[in-house]
Amino acid sequence: MIRQKMTFGLIVKYAILIITSLIVLFPLLWMVSVSFKTKLELFSAPYSLLPSQISLDNYITAWGYAPFGSYYINTIVITFGLLFIQMITVTMAAFAFARMEFPGKNLLFMLFLTQLMITAQSTIYPNYMTISRLGLLNTRIGVMLPYIASAMGTFLLRQAFMALPTALEDAGKIDGCNVAQMIIHVFLPQVQSAMLAFAIMSVTNHWNEFLWPLLVTEDAGSRPLTVGLAIFAQQAEGGAEWSLLMAATLMVSLPLLLAFLIFQKMFVEAFISSGLKG
Amino acid sequence: MFTRISGQSSFAGLENYISMFRSREFIEVLKNNLIYAVFSTIPAVIFGLILAIALNTRIRGRSFYRFAVFYPTILPIATASMIWVFLLSQSIGLVNHILDLLGITSGIDWVNTSPYAMISIIIVYIWKYSGYYMLLFLSGLQSIDKSLYEEAYLEGASTLSRIRRITLPLLSPTTFFVVLLAIVNSFQAVDQIYVMTKGGPHNSTNVLLYYIYEYGFVYWDTGKASSASTILFLILLITTFFYYFGLQKSVNYER
Amino acid sequence: MMKKVLMVMLVSMLAVTTIFANGSSEQAGSADSEKMTLRFFFPIGTAGDLATIMTGLCDEYSAQNPEVEIEAIYAGDYVQTFQRTLTSSRAGNPPDVAVLTNADVWTAVDEGIALPLQSFIDAEGPDFLDRFFPAMLDDCKVAGEYVAIPFQKSTHVLYYNKDMFRAAGLDPEKGPETWDELVEYCKLLTVPGEVYGVEIPIDFYYLAVFILQNGGTINNLEGTETYLDSPEAIETVRFLRSLVEAGYAPAKRLYGDSSSDFVAGKAAMMYNSSGSLAFVRDSCAFDWGVCYLPAGKERVAPTGGGQFVICQGTSPERQQAAWEFIKWMTEPEQAAEWSIGSGFIAVNPGAFDLPVMIEYNESLPQAVVARNQLEYAMGEYPKTHDARQIAQTMSTAFESIMAGIVDPETAMRELQADCDSILSKYR
Numbered sequence A: 001m002i003r004q005k006m007t008f009g010l011i012v013k014y015a016i017l018i019i020t021s022l023i024v025l026f027p028l029l030w031m032v033s034v035s036f037k038t039k040l041e042l043f044s045a046p047y048s049l050l051p052s053q054i055s056l057d058n059y060i061t062a063w064g065y066a067p068f069g070s071y072y073i074n075t076i077v078i079t080f081g082l083l084f085i086q087m088i089t090v091t092m093a094a095f096a097f098a099r100m101e102f103p104g105k106n107l108l109f110m111l112f113l114t115q116l117m118i119t120a121q122s123t124i125y126p127n128y129m130t131i132s133r134l135g136l137l138n139t140r141i142g143v144m145l146p147y148i149a150s151a152m153g154t155f156l157l158r159q160a161f162m163a164l165p166t167a168l169e170d171a172g173k174i175d176g177c178n179v180a181q182m183i184i185h186v187f188l189p190q191v192q193s194a195m196l197a198f199a200i201m202s203v204t205n206h207w208n209e210f211l212w213p214l215l216v217t218e219d220a221g222s223r224p225l226t227v228g229l230a231i232f233a234q235q236a237e238g239g240a241e242w243s244l245l246m247a248a249t250l251m252v253s254l255p256l257l258l259a260f261l262i263f264q265k266m267f268v269e270a271f272i273s274s275g276l277k278g
Numbered sequence B: 001m002f003t004r005i006s007g008q009s010s011f012a013g014l015e016n017y018i019s020m021f022r023s024r025e026f027i028e029v030l031k032n033n034l035i036y037a038v039f040s041t042i043p044a045v046i047f048g049l050i051l052a053i054a055l056n057t058r059i060r061g062r063s064f065y066r067f068a069v070f071y072p073t074i075l076p077i078a079t080a081s082m083i084w085v086f087l088l089s090q091s092i093g094l095v096n097h098i099l100d101l102l103g104i105t106s107g108i109d110w111v112n113t114s115p116y117a118m119i120s121i122i123i124v125y126i127w128k129y130s131g132y133y134m135l136l137f138l139s140g141l142q143s144i145d146k147s148l149y150e151e152a153y154l155e156g157a158s159t160l161s162r163i164r165r166i167t168l169p170l171l172s173p174t175t176f177f178v179v180l181l182a183i184v185n186s187f188q189a190v191d192q193i194y195v196m197t198k199g200g201p202h203n204s205t206n207v208l209l210y211y212i213y214e215y216g217f218v219y220w221d222t223g224k225a226s227s228a229s230t231i232l233f234l235i236l237l238i239t240t241f242f243y244y245f246g247l248q249k250s251v252n253y254e255r
Numbered sequence C: 001m002m003k004k005v006l007m008v009m010l011v012s013m014l015a016v017t018t019i020f021a022n023g024s025s026e027q028a029g030s031a032d033s034e035k036m037t038l039r040f041f042f043p044i045g046t047a048g049d050l051a052t053i054m055t056g057l058c059d060e061y062s063a064q065n066p067e068v069e070i071e072a073i074y075a076g077d078y079v080q081t082f083q084r085t086l087t088s089s090r091a092g093n094p095p096d097v098a099v100l101t102n103a104d105v106w107t108a109v110d111e112g113i114a115l116p117l118q119s120f121i122d123a124e125g126p127d128f129l130d131r132f133f134p135a136m137l138d139d140c141k142v143a144g145e146y147v148a149i150p151f152q153k154s155t156h157v158l159y160y161n162k163d164m165f166r167a168a169g170l171d172p173e174k175g176p177e178t179w180d181e182l183v184e185y186c187k188l189l190t191v192p193g194e195v196y197g198v199e200i201p202i203d204f205y206y207l208a209v210f211i212l213q214n215g216g217t218i219n220n221l222e223g224t225e226t227y228l229d230s231p232e233a234i235e236t237v238r239f240l241r242s243l244v245e246a247g248y249a250p251a252k253r254l255y256g257d258s259s260s261d262f263v264a265g266k267a268a269m270m271y272n273s274s275g276s277l278a279f280v281r282d283s284c285a286f287d288w289g290v291c292y293l294p295a296g297k298e299r300v301a302p303t304g305g306g307q308f309v310i311c312q313g314t315s316p317e318r319q320q321a322a323w324e325f326i327k328w329m330t331e332p333e334q335a336a337e338w339s340i341g342s343g344f345i346a347v348n349p350g351a352f353d354l355p356v357m358i359e360y361n362e363s364l365p366q367a368v369v370a371r372n373q374l375e376y377a378m379g380e381y382p383k384t385h386d387a388r389q390i391a392q393t394m395s396t397a398f399e400s401i402m403a404g405i406v407d408p409e410t411a412m413r414e415l416q417a418d419c420d421s422i423l424s425k426y427r
Helices: A008-035 A039-044 A057-065 A068-099 A105-117 A120-133 A140-147 A151-162 A166-174 A179-208 A211-216 A225-233 A242-262 A264-277 B013-022 B024-055 B062-074 B077-087 B094-101 B116-142 B146-154 B159-170 B172-187 B191-196 B208-217 B222-254 C002-020 C050-064 C078-090 C102-110 C118-124 C134-140 C162-167 C179-189 C204-213 C231-245 C255-263 C274-283 C316-329 C332-342 C349-353 C355-363 C366-376 C387-402 C408-426
Strands: C036-042 C068-074 C097-101 C149-161 C196-199 C267-273 C288-291 C301-310
Touching (some): A068 A151, A105 A151, A120 B208, A179 A264, A179 B077, A225 A242, A264 B062, B013 B222, B062 B116, B077 B116, B172 B222, B191 B208, C050 C316, C050 C332, C078 C102, C102 C134, C102 C387, C118 C316, C149 C162, C149 C316, C149 C366, C179 C231, C196 C255, C332 C349, C355 C366, C387 C408
Antiparallel strands (some): C097 C301, C149 C267
């Protein structure tokens, strides 16, 4: 590494980083500040940086205005339930693509990967029709179904499996493992970091998903947080309940933000590996 | 192909396409989407690159900067858009207040007037994704051999010329992927439009996916929604094709 | 470390999924054969803890009528409530009752999911409909036939900042009476770059309101034709555009942003729903009042909101039970309770004589103005087939006129042509 003096270049770099960080961070800070203000305060002194008092009233009111409790449960079930199913499908697919030979493998893999770019987001309409025919509208399963096979996860795991030495497989065979045992006992323990990266990506994506659940869910029984919040915000004829809205927004975003704050390194790794290699 | 799924028999779909391409609205939607793709992708990628270069130094507080710039990526965009609607409010929004204090302009009606509505959703895109692209560039940068820089440094090359001569050329595969990813992201934008503008004012922020949503789920016009879905599908398919083409090549190159 | 994190994640996921995976699958019809469970989809169109009030009302009904249970299902905003009603009906599992906005009532009839109500009304006797404000019944008819019953209705009034009126030398107890006065007031109240004289929500609803005030018509009774390029309509948008050109009004606002500008002292007057009364009361640091909407050639007070629809595809017994429930919900006591909780106007004039309502009106005297204005009330337009699409087309055209992108006459001609092509299939 080069010795660092306080060169002009370095000063510019610091300036860029500090200014950008402040700008990007500001909306979050502002949201926190507004969420504590009363309506009266918000409209009479809209630009004061700190609220005059810290009160949780907005949070309590927002919680009561919409069934956020059910929304939380739905989001958690959808996100983690999906991750669980994906872990199974992705492992099997990745293993097949990485370690088995069958005709048409490459073509199949290409087709599979198309899903990386053409996400369920862009095929909402046909997907909606399918879910509707299956009678799965307004169920959590309906929200999850288009995502149960993940191309990104398959790709990540396939890469990880391929990087493992063939000796591993041979050792497994000698011990008399069948394929399932081999995957579980021999291969999976070796690819934990790829699994974790995928898990983080999957959870982040599905926690934040909006349009698809907006369409297929119809009430608090299956509706996740993001959709619940948007509906809460769009109550057409009411006033502009900004402070309530900011409190609700924070309630929705907090779990992931906290997770990111604590596991920053893992998140960063996950996003890098899924973005570039996949 | 989608018309069949949606329940229409035979090839009645063709009429849908013709009438769609004849409608002013749809052409406008395509144009908007193109504008959005170009003007959100370019700045977000450039910002990402600049930030990555700045961060790829031994610098104090790295993880703070990384958190500050990257956190919007993990926020739901529907939620993030709500913060921005408030920040961009003409009368009580902070953005106008600051612009006013700095004496730049005053009283822009961001989400309600054209072209500012489009600029607003572009700002949100840049805010949301720059940090992500930064991260991708950063990992690209870290794979560049440090000794190249040492050499250039000893030769007395300035920071800028090192960036131009070493960083940019060696980073070009990463740039290629990031740009494609950014384009794909821009065609899948809909959450911020649903929350911020509903495609308005006068259709100026209506993009393809929002159009599909509106025809499919507000007007219940099966034909139009299916045809527009196919168009979007084709656009993404073409982009994806380039992506894999590049992927295949770069993998060969590395190994 | 990594291994532990993974294990914990996997185990907790497994637990969560097995417990909840089937939690949301829908149960059609109750297993309890003694009791009839009516499914009721309702939207929430205003802010507030309305779901609780609604559930309370339904529980009360179930308690009074042991043979029926009302399952109140909060389905989101109006668009989502209709989406859900439509998809459930198509899937053969319609709700018994749904609250729909006027535009969707038309689509519900087009889709064949709304039950005609004339026979129920006839069975109640000739003066049954007198229990409603007549204007509210406008939105209950499709092509002249009753298919809905009023439930949550709002009207729109002009809100004004009395402090600003005083500062400008205007009488704080009197708002502008006519369009001409509106312009004069704006001249006095506008502070360029600081305060707009007036803010008007720019959407189909207000486009229709202003055209009606100017003596125009929006569509024919059958809902197959619009008249948006009439001289009255073109004159109307010219007038509105002139407010923007003079700097009196912004080119675009919707309901929420107007309220927020008004209470922040950035707009001296605003057109807005009576549903915003409570919000304005709680957020204003200044003295404010409301008055009737200024009259053009005619005085027109618009109404909006939702009405009850009974769905097709259920048994006659269920339909009759649904009708009884609707009747109960629109009686004075219930109308008053819902009005006080939600800010909507009670649909039953009898509600206004109840002590609770009198008390409420004393606490929010501005609400009385809204009620009195109903004398001039008209329903919500457009009343056509494909009303959502017509409405969106109108909003888009209105926005481009107000932004000065297209000149009013051309824009209205194009708008009429677009509406013609949408409606041609119904002629």
